[in-house]
Amino acid sequence: MMFWDPRVEEMPKEELQKLQYKLLKTLVYRLYSFSPFYHERMKESGVHPDDIQTLADIRKLPFMYKRDLRDNYPDKIFVAGQEDLVRYHVSSGTTGKPTVVGYTRNDLDNWTTSLARGLVSCGLGRGDVLQVSYGYGLFTGGLGLHYGAERVGATVLPTSVGNTERQIELMQDLHTTAIACTPSYLLHMGEVAEKMGVSIRDDTDLRRGILGAEPWSDAMKARIEDWLGIKAYDIYGTSELYGPMFCECAEQNGFHVWGDLAYIEILDPVTGESLGPGEKGELVVTMLQKEALPMIRYRIGDITSYEDGVCACGRTHPRVMRISGRVDDMLIIRGINVFPSQIEYALMTIPQVGQHFQIVVDRKGALDDMLVRVEVARESFSDKITDLMAIRKNVEHKLRNTLNVAVNVELVEPGSLPRFEGKAKRVIDRRQL
Amino acid sequence: METDRYVIKQISIFSENRPGRLAAIAKALTEENINILAFSIAEADGFGVVRALVDKPKLAYEKLTGLGFNVAFTDVIAVKMRESPGGLYEIAKMLANVQINIEYSYAYTGKEGGVLILRVDDADQAVRLITSLGATLLESRVFQ
Numbered sequence: 001m002m003f004w005d006p007r008v009e010e011m012p013k014e015e016l017q018k019l020q021y022k023l024l025k026t027l028v029y030r031l032y033s034f035s036p037f038y039h040e041r042m043k044e045s046g047v048h049p050d051d052i053q054t055l056a057d058i059r060k061l062p063f064m065y066k067r068d069l070r071d072n073y074p075d076k077i078f079v080a081g082q083e084d085l086v087r088y089h090v091s092s093g094t095t096g097k098p099t100v101v102g103y104t105r106n107d108l109d110n111w112t113t114s115l116a117r118g119l120v121s122c123g124l125g126r127g128d129v130l131q132v133s134y135g136y137g138l139f140t141g142g143l144g145l146h147y148g149a150e151r152v153g154a155t156v157l158p159t160s161v162g163n164t165e166r167q168i169e170l171m172q173d174l175h176t177t178a179i180a181c182t183p184s185y186l187l188h189m190g191e192v193a194e195k196m197g198v199s200i201r202d203d204t205d206l207r208r209g210i211l212g213a214e215p216w217s218d219a220m221k222a223r224i225e226d227w228l229g230i231k232a233y234d235i236y237g238t239s240e241l242y243g244p245m246f247c248e249c250a251e252q253n254g255f256h257v258w259g260d261l262a263y264i265e266i267l268d269p270v271t272g273e274s275l276g277p278g279e280k281g282e283l284v285v286t287m288l289q290k291e292a293l294p295m296i297r298y299r300i301g302d303i304t305s306y307e308d309g310v311c312a313c314g315r316t317h318p319r320v321m322r323i324s325g326r327v328d329d330m331l332i333i334r335g336i337n338v339f340p341s342q343i344e345y346a347l348m349t350i351p352q353v354g355q356h357f358q359i360v361v362d363r364k365g366a367l368d369d370m371l372v373r374v375e376v377a378r379e380s381f382s383d384k385i386t387d388l389m390a391i392r393k394n395v396e397h398k399l400r401n402t403l404n405v406a407v408n409v410e411l412v413e414p415g416s417l418p419r420f421e422g423k424a425k426r427v428i429d430r431r432q433l
Numbered sequence: 434m435e436t437d438r439y440v441i442k443q444i445s446i447f448s449e450n451r452p453g454r455l456a457a458i459a460k461a462l463t464e465e466n467i468n469i470l471a472f473s474i475a476e477a478d479g480f481g482v483v484r485a486l487v488d489k490p491k492l493a494y495e496k497l498t499g500l501g502f503n504v505a506f507t508d509v510i511a512v513k514m515r516e517s518p519g520g521l522y523e524i525a526k527m528l529a530n531v532q533i534n535i536e537y538s539y540a541y542t543g544k545e546g547g548v549l550i551l552r553v554d555d556a557d558q559a560v561r562l563i564t565s566l567g568a569t570l571l572e573s574r575v576f577q
């Protein structure tokens with residue numbers, strides 16, 4: 001089975017845009033009439049639903065931010081009443097107070113459909129065993145993937161996060177063919193497996209990884225694929241959208257954003273100016289069919305680019321490239337924008353250091369000082385101090401070239417940097433501004 | 434000439450430069466009842482390399498690697514020195530005369546007298562030259 005929903009997935013572009021316009025128009029009228037929050041916002045911006053005459057008129061609508069959800073904690077901007085909700089999820093609040101999201105039955109159905117299309121597009125279906133190693137519970141990852149995979153007929157192994165050794169045993173015993181987790185957790189799993197004397201490549205049936213919930217790079221993908229002998233597909237979403245909902249197809253060239261469910265824009269994060277295909281900027285999403293907690297022009301804060309051409313797989317929906325950073329993860333070092341993902345990318349090209357790293361930013365006098373701590377790979381440890389100094393120099397040189405800012409590198413013992421089972425937290429900023 | 438018996442397996446351990454790392458290494462060796470015969474620490478900015486001659490190098494390697502340490506074997510040789518003023522000079526002059534470059538070195542005085550541990554580019558060649566000049570090298574079985 002190549003398509004879950006071929007009529008929608010292969011819909012001609014003009015037809016898709018007409019559908020999007022219709023859905024947007026309906027959404028805006030509905031919210032103007034029934035949501036005090038959106039009504040107020042639209043009035044403040046001087047925009048009336050009648051002003052939306054084309055799809056591009058979406059730019060007239062005001063933005064929505066994470067802080068709007070926090071300010072209206074827990075459910076003040078929900079449009080559905082509690083009796084129409086069938087589930088809550090709560091975000092972990094890594095960047096502040098937690099946020100609550102709610103779902104009507106239609107919301108859950110659209111979420112599951114979105115994932116069903118995505119999972120089928122990367123080849124998953126009946127006969128597969130999907131190990132869901134995302135957290136179950138308040139986090140959307142576990143339950144989202146769980147129902148998506150069940151919908152397409154795969155067998156779900158709901159391991160959730162943690163107890164890695166047991167996960168590896170179950171992976172072998174129940175012949176897991178695909179795993180859904182964060183890319184850094186999969187790397188951690190690979191390391192734990194090796195310590196147990198298990199090669200994921202040779203001793204398991206794992207063929208696919210559905211990886212997301214944190215930024216990762218092409219180089220990290222290549223490392224995962226080469227080392228573990230699997231195909232790595234990017235999956236994207238946040239609880240404000242529904243949860244993880246868009247997944248790369250077999251082409252592995254960006255995840256399809258289903259146009260009947262979401263409309264995307266890429267904006268310059270500073271000026272708010274709209275950017276075209278291939279240009280890197282901030283992803284802004286409008287959810288076209290969300291009922292309980294509508295999202296218009298939601299600024300998630302993720303940095304990426306999009307492609308609008310018809311995909312080689314035949315799907316007409318736009319593709320968004322792997323997230324390369326967060327607007328709020330962006331470090332400004334001596335006036336230069338630095339994304340941790342750039343550092344990750346540079347390190348991946350240096351085999352003498354491991355894939356784990358930590359960034360420590362401090363201020364020495366008036367100047368920002370950035371230290372990157374990397375682990376010396378076992379195979380490249382030499383007794384010679386000069387060899388080690390050369391490794392360090394090489395890393396410093398590569399980072400400087402990538403970031404355009406001088407970086408100090410510290411070599412640390414293998415296994416000494418923190419491993420992350422959920423979202424990786426690799427930056428320690430000690431600057432007192 | 435058979436040079437193998439003079440080539441000694443030194444263990445080298447990568448260590449971060451912070452309190453407690455040497456203690457962790459020494460504790461691990463204690464737990465395996467491994468005796469340290471000679472050792473030194475080379476330090477660079479932020480990290481160091483601990484080098485040691487031990488009586489059970491293979492066991493030490495396995496134990497430390499199991500604990501997550503980055504460990505390597507390095508070939509060194511041990512030259513006997515006269516234990517009186519000028520002892521080091523005799524050996525150093527001899528090495529200079531035959532153009533043997535020392536990468537690094539450390540010394541101890543034990544029951545065999547003064548001993549100079551040397552890390553050189555080509556251990557086999559160094560063994561040949563040093564013995565042909567009449568100096569005494571300690572065999573690896575003295576340590577291991």
